[in-house]
Amino acid sequence: MTTSTLSPTCFTLSTNNHVAHLVLNKPEAMNTMHPTFWRELDAVLTQLHKSGDARVLVISSTGKHFSAGMALDIFAGAIKMDDQSPEGRAAIFDVLTDMQATFTKLETLRMPVIAAIQGGCIGAGVDMVSACCIRYATPQTFFCIQEINIGMVADVGTLQRLPKLIPLAVVKELAYTGRRLPAERALQYGLVNAIFDTPEAMVEAALQCAAEIAAKPPVAIWGTKQAIHYARDHSVDDALKQMGWLQAGIWSNRHVMEAVVAMKGKRAGEFPALQPLRAFSELG
Incomplete structure (x- = not known):
């Protein structure tokens, strides 16, 4: 087993038999996403893409929720949007483009990406897993396009990728209401590939699938x-x-x-x- 040459603080990364395993490890913060998370994730995905050692990437998490999405306090802090001038509003485009590019790397990686999702997958968490190839869940898993509940439009990939994965009318219902999509309905719509009894069984299945893929050319x-x-x-x-x-x-x-x-x-x-x-x- 090898570990990343980087030293991320928001997750751990290990590689074993050509399977990379990224684990979100801030359960006390419900694995929320902030500038450091984005910066570290972008660096790790770039490293995986360039090295050629890993042949599959598994993303899992810790604690009650896979991710509660964006850390809400940052909207009043480091990345507060300037809506007071056309110049400030124009700069929002570049901020969003930069954020979108990180999750797009999940799609453009030279390897499949498997997401093992326990508990809540909320807001930016949905953006993230929508860019993955395969999604596994547990009975407690749910998805929520949270952005509408906090007065904004989901803007980092959910509204662009989900309509390619599940029926458009379902996307509209979730995006307009902010309701939760439970694991069973997600399975019916094809958003998740399978539901496992426990997070441990889910991660084991994800790693087993990854090993099967890694054995191919x-x-x-x-x-x-x-x-x-x-x-x-x-x-x-x-x-x-x-x-x-x-x-x-x-x-x-x-x-x-x-x-x-x-x-x-x-x-x-x-x-x-x-x-x-x-x-x-x-x-x-």
Whole structure:
């Protein structure tokens, strides 16, 4: 097992057998999100994306709630919005763009992301898990678009991603009323993949699923994630064309043969890791 070279204070990060596990660890604050949380999460996701070691990311939490969303006191503090001038209001765009980009990294990571959600997933918590690939829950799990209850519009991804995941009328009901969506209804709508009796069983299942994914060729998993997200936002015809170019770019006879031989031999396949990434500015 390896741990992150970073030293986050809002969560722990470990990697074992190519499965990264991010655990929100501020239960006394209901794992609320503040500038430090955002800064640390962005840095960790960037590190995971660049290193190529992890092949799946599991996100879980501690305490009663997965996350109670944004820490409300920050609206009167460090990121208080200036609505007194056009210049101040224009700057809100850049603040939100920066915040949105962090959760978008969950979608653009070179690996699937599995969220294990216990208790309340509220406000920005919904923004966060909406960007994940797979969501597991417990009977106590609920989702709440809390923003409408505090006089604002959800603005970091919920209203853009949820309509791709559950019926539009359901999104509107939740967004207009601020009501809670319990785990059973979330399962019926397809927002969560499964419900487990306890948080421990849920996390175990998430890690088991992650291990199963991590055993596949990483570049094929990357390509699959790319294709699914492209198809979500484009026509079938466009997505088929993109699929052709994608498959042509990553096809490997070696990977296919190894997968087939390993399956017949009832053993784990051996596949090369994704290449570590370096920004152009880091070269030379």
